[in-house]
Amino acid sequence: MRMSKIVRTGACILYPLIIIFGLYVVVHGHLTPGGGFQGGAVIATAAALVLVAFSHREVAGMVRKAVFSAQESLGLLLFIGAGILGLLAGAPFFANILANSGLLFGLTVPPGPNPGELNTAGVIPLMNIAVGVEVWGGLAIILMYLFSATGGEGT
Amino acid sequence: MIPPFVVDNSPALMVIVPFVAAFIAPFAGRAAPAVRALVVGGAMAITSAITLILASDVYAHGTRLYVFGAQAATLAVPPDSGGIPVRIMFTVDPMSALMLVITAISAFAVVLYSLTSERHHSGLGSYYTLFLLMVTGILGMVSTGDIFNFFVFLEILSIASAGLIAFRIDGGVAVEAAIKYFVLSTIGALAILFAIGIYYGEYNALNMALIAQRIQFTLLDQLALVLIIAALAMKCGAVPMHFWTPDAYSMAPSSITALLVVASQASLYGLFRTVFSLYNITLNAACVGWLIIILGVLSMVVGVTMAIPQKNVKRLMAYHAISQTGYMLLGVGVGLAVLGNQPLLDAFGYMAMEGGIFHIINHAMYKGLLFLTAGAIFFRIGTYDLNRMGGLGHSMKWTMVFFIIGALAIAGIPPFNGFASKLMIYESVFAFNPVLSVIAMVVSILTLASFVKVFHSIFMGPVLPEYRDVREVPGPMLAGMGILALVVIVFGLFPSVVVETLVAPAAHALADQGMYIAAVIGGGA
Numbered sequence: 145m146r147m148s149k150i151v152r153t154g155a156c157i158l159y160p161l162i163i164i165f166g167l168y169v170v171v172h173g174h175l176t177p178g179g180g181f182q183g184g185a186v187i188a189t190a191a192a193l194v195l196v197a198f199s200h201r202e203v204a205g206m207v208r209k210a211v212f213s214a215q216e217s218l219g220l221l222l223f224i225g226a227g228i229l230g231l232l233a234g235a236p237f238f239a240n241i242l243a244n245s246g247l248l249f250g251l252t253v254p255p256g257p258n259p260g261e262l263n264t265a266g267v268i269p270l271m272n273i274a275v276g277v278e279v280w281g282g283l284a285i286i287l288m289y290l291f292s293a294t295g296g297e298g299t
Numbered sequence: 300m301i302p303p304f305v306v307d308n309s310p311a312l313m314v315i316v317p318f319v320a321a322f323i324a325p326f327a328g329r330a331a332p333a334v335r336a337l338v339v340g341g342a343m344a345i346t347s348a349i350t351l352i353l354a355s356d357v358y359a360h361g362t363r364l365y366v367f368g369a370q371a372a373t374l375a376v377p378p379d380s381g382g383i384p385v386r387i388m389f390t391v392d393p394m395s396a397l398m399l400v401i402t403a404i405s406a407f408a409v410v411l412y413s414l415t416s417e418r419h420h421s422g423l424g425s426y427y428t429l430f431l432l433m434v435t436g437i438l439g440m441v442s443t444g445d446i447f448n449f450f451v452f453l454e455i456l457s458i459a460s461a462g463l464i465a466f467r468i469d470g471g472v473a474v475e476a477a478i479k480y481f482v483l484s485t486i487g488a489l490a491i492l493f494a495i496g497i498y499y500g501e502y503n504a505l506n507m508a509l510i511a512q513r514i515q516f517t518l519l520d521q522l523a524l525v526l527i528i529a530a531l532a533m534k535c536g537a538v539p540m541h542f543w544t545p546d547a548y549s550m551a552p553s554s555i556t557a558l559l560v561v562a563s564q565a566s567l568y569g570l571f572r573t574v575f576s577l578y579n580i581t582l583n584a585a586c587v588g589w590l591i592i593i594l595g596v597l598s599m600v601v602g603v604t605m606a607i608p609q610k611n612v613k614r615l616m617a618y619h620a621i622s623q624t625g626y627m628l629l630g631v632g633v634g635l636a637v638l639g640n641q642p643l644l645d646a647f648g649y650m651a652m653e654g655g656i657f658h659i660i661n662h663a664m665y666k667g668l669l670f671l672t673a674g675a676i677f678f679r680i681g682t683y684d685l686n687r688m689g690g691l692g693h694s695m696k697w698t699m700v701f702f703i704i705g706a707l708a709i710a711g712i713p714p715f716n717g718f719a720s721k722l723m724i725y726e727s728v729f730a731f732n733p734v735l736s737v738i739a740m741v742v743s744i745l746t747l748a749s750f751v752k753v754f755h756s757i758f759m760g761p762v763l764p765e766y767r768d769v770r771e772v773p774g775p776m777l778a779g780m781g782i783l784a785l786v787v788i789v790f791g792l793f794p795s796v797v798v799e800t801l802v803a804p805a806a807h808a809l810a811d812q813g814m815y816i817a818a819v820i821g822g823g824a
Contacts, residue, residue, distance in 0.1 A: 221323070236311065236371070237368075
């Protein structure tokens with residue numbers, strides 16, 4: 145049961161904006177309120193919007209559930225991988241070896257008030273991104289299954 | 300022989316390996332089922348090996364710390380933290396090591412069994428993911444030294460278990476059992492979370508050793524204790540919070556049921572850890588001890604009397620599991636009741652605790668074995684109904700032998716391991732209160748009676764026409780049962796060696812709160 149043209153067009157316009165906002169929350173997780181889980185949930189609401197505006201059958205024709213399922217597993221593997229980085233460097237599991245290292249996300253936080261330096265905090269942003277990817281995939285697949293129950297009936 | 304990297308990082312690796320394998324398994328399954336079997340079996344073998352390495356290291360060199368994300372794995376208290384252990388850590392003392400040994404042996408036997416028994420089912424990708432998450436949850440619960448982390452692993456375990464209980468949908472009956480389990484687990488977990496909130500508000504600490512050092516046993520602490528005891532006694536299936544157990548145990552696939560037994564023991568571990576390591580002598584030992592004893596006696600008696608009329612073999616075994624949990628509560632409860640009174644503790648308290656703890660490991664082995672034999676019978680004839688079975692001893696000889704071993708062990712018949720631990724419980728509890736000991740013996744006799752009936756109706760009698768061409772189960776399933784049967788026999792033949800090397804250090808580590816605190820915070824004790 146797809147909704148009216150107005151709703152569908154509105155959903156199409158909002159869809160990229162929601163995803164961009166969600167990605168912003170994920171990537172800035174170590175600087176601003178929010179983080180991987182919250183951002184991932186925001187992105188998943190984009191999936192919910194599309195599922196409501198269009199029918200489940202149409203959406204299922206665009207993406208397969210296996211894609212989200214793989215995304216969920218990949219996100220979790222990335223998270224564990226970020227923890228294993230510490231082991232590889234000879235420190236304990238989850239040790240933040242990237243912080244202040246000058247590499248990826250490796251700048252030192254400047255002292256005093258500042259607008260927020262994105263390139264800091266070491267593995268924490270990596271973990272936020274991993275959780276974001278995982279929650280995006282996980283919630284999207286839950287929504288797909290919920291909506292698949294409504295697919296057959298209605299107008 | 301073993302690389303020092305593995306020994307040093309074993310507490311982290313034993314959680315990392317199943318976790319990574321859990322999320323590789325779905326991808327491997329897309330390549331080929333054989334690849335997935337290799338990944339899952341291999342990962343479980345490595346996990347068990349690492350776990351046993353860690354456990355032997357703990358028994359040899361004492362409590363091991365593993366601080367996540369620190370500069371060094373043993374740096375519990377950073378120099379700039381003002382003496383407070385701020386990070387999440389694993390504190391693996393001999394009691395944890397004992398639980399790790401149980402989990403390693405059971406989970407490996409179960410995975411060996413389940414790779415064959417579940418081969419023809421659909422949805423195996425998520426089955427193995429959840430299975431490995433369940434193992435991760437158990438391993439984490441029994442090793443963590445941070446009470447909030449305990450809650451996290453408990454939730455991982457509960458969610459994975461609920462998914463697996465519902466795995467065989469079975470016309471919705473399994474789903475109903477899973478929902479029952481899930482709702483109760485969530486309520487229990489929220490109670491624990493509330494208790495953790497109380498500790499955090501009162502003592503500004505989540506580290507168990509630090510809470511133990513600061514605890515006062517105020518009214519709020521009493522409330523937290525009640526919440527934790529209620530939630531974890533429910534999770535381990537003690538009467539009167541046992542009602543989820545028969546449903547969940549009987550509807551889950553048998554290999555999962557064997558692991559659910561270990562999961563229940565992990566909750567029991569959490570209960571003992573809270574009472575002994577967090578509170579220890581600050582609480583009113585006699586009062587709380589008697590509370591646990593009464594829970595234990597109720598579980599023993601109600602469990603076994605409910606088991607006798609059952610027609611479904613797995614429901615019957617589930618009620619026996621409740622009854623056996625009662626023995627552990629009784630043994631350790633007696634130890635708790637005399638805590639702080641050193642002469643009585645030396646006279647029979649330690650022995651009661653050792654009996655209760657020894658029973659944990661024995662129960663995980665023989666009950667796991669019994670559930671696996673029930674699964675083997677279901678694998679061949681497709682029913683758990685005792686009235687429709689009979690004469691299977693003619694065709695399934697090995698399964699019958701394993702069932703006999705398990706049944707005699709649970710009934711406490713020498714020379715199997717159940718006898719050794721039950722004897723320790725009888726003797727020590729008799730010195731505490733003879734009536735309790737008599738009840739325990741009567742329950743044991745009823746258990747034997749019940750299993751004689753079950754054995755007769757499954758294996759004895761003429762070959763039934765509908766089961767004429769039933770064959771023995773495949774080799775890997777027998778191997779899985781064989782591992783557990785071997786442990787049952789070895790532990791039964793050499794109980795004193797096992798008690799001295801595995802159980803007694805665990806009991807003393809549990810009773811000695813000062814040692815637990817000193818291992819983390821250092822100094823003082």
